[in-house]
Amino acid sequence: MTATETAAYRFSVAPMLDCTDRHFRVLMRQISRHALLYSEMVVAQALHHSNRRDKLLDFDAVEHPIALQVGGDDPALLADAARLASDWNYDEINLNIGCPSQKVQAGNFGACLMAEPDLVARCVEAMSNATSLPVTVKHRIGIDDLDSDDLLTAFVDRVASAGASRFSVHARKAWLDGLDPKQNRTIPPLQHDRVQALKQRRPHLTIELNGGLESPEDCIEALRTCDGAMVGRAAYSHPLRWAAMDHLVFGKPPRDLLASDVVTGLLPHAAAHLSSGGRLWDLCRHLVQLVEGVRGARHWRRELGDRAQRPGADLTVLEEAGRQLREAGL
Known part of the structure; x- marks a missing residue:
């Protein structure tokens, strides 16, 4: 197998608030020994000021490979978060540009930053300069009326030029006003074809498909056109469903997991x-x-x-x- 075929992001479990804490990650590590696991989103400002830093960052060694996901819009604070990710021995750091909640918008981060690609690029550049870890970005295909293939491509191009090494693309747009986060996971239609087309337009970039992947078969199909398959709620709601992924994706011997x-x-x-x-x-x-x-x-x-x-x-x-x-x- 090539290095790309065996990379952990080929199959990953998405960051999910109140779900992907360290206990669930250890659970998933029993099911897949090779998938990339993500922390819940941690706000960069909280990391900088909190006296609960150990609780926010600590994880079990068995969780590797593991990515720290952070949210924020301040390049200096995000650079600080990137240094902490290195110090705590995470395998990568991921910037959340996908969360549409009102609380997150009030802090000017998450999905609303898709309207500010230059700011996102400055954040990614600061993070990249602060760490040797891969700096990746999770985002939507668009927000509100900023929802065209040209805008999506321009966003990815700008952020890639700043040092982002992979894009985890949730194949739904986000409505920032009128839908809550749960509705934003279901009401905007899935558009896998737009993520696949992005990969075709930018074959040199590493593009991971997220959204609506409900089975191992869905993931294998996604990997025919994209570099990675990221599973969210289906992993949390049906964890044992994914026991074959180490064999199917990473070429490991099959095992009968109960x-x-x-x-x-x-x-x-x-x-x-x-x-x-x-x-x-x-x-x-x-x-x-x-x-x-x-x-x-x-x-x-x-x-x-x-x-x-x-x-x-x-x-x-x-x-x-x-x-x-x-x-x-x-």
Whole structure:
């Protein structure tokens, strides 16, 4: 295989607020050992001023390869974030130019910055100058009435010239006024063809397709025309669905992965989290999506949720959940 074919971004799990925390990332690492995982978006200003920096940046070594996603519009603060990403041993840093929420817009970052390609370029240039890590950008195909192939190409060209090494393109435009973030993930129509056409116009750039990829087959199809396939909600809602991706995308030997294997693999991480004062539910809240479509799944999820949320819930809850799955052949 070529280096491009084995690059981690060939299959990645998108950054998702309240979803892709360190516990979910460790869960996904049981399912794919080679996918690129992303942090939740961290605001550069918070990184600069917060006394919670360790909590915002810390991750388990098993999560590699991992990208830190940041949001902001201040080149100096974003350069500082890039240096922190290097210091904390992330594998890349990604700039969020895709989030359409009103709160993010109020801070003048996220998707609204697609209207300011020169500012985005200055941010990317500052980040690139501050770190040897790859600096990548996640963005939409357009916003509001700024939604043409010419504008999309001009945006990518300008930001690429500043040092962006990869573009993760959500194949929907964003409406900044009138739709909330959830609606912006579903109401604007998917336009994979526009991302594919961007790749055709700029074959020398690394273009990753995001949006509406619901199955491994969708990802394999996306990789016929783009350099990478990024999965979001479908990975969170159906994590075990992606167990074949290391074989299909990265050419690794196939393995028969069961839900019980995933739970067992999480035990060391859960033990460390509990020993540092964490709650078992912090991790188990992500597990309720692990088992689906089989008899007894609803009962297993309900029991795990009930027991893991009790005060003082310990590792035996997770061990028992794994035992139940093994006995059921799951």
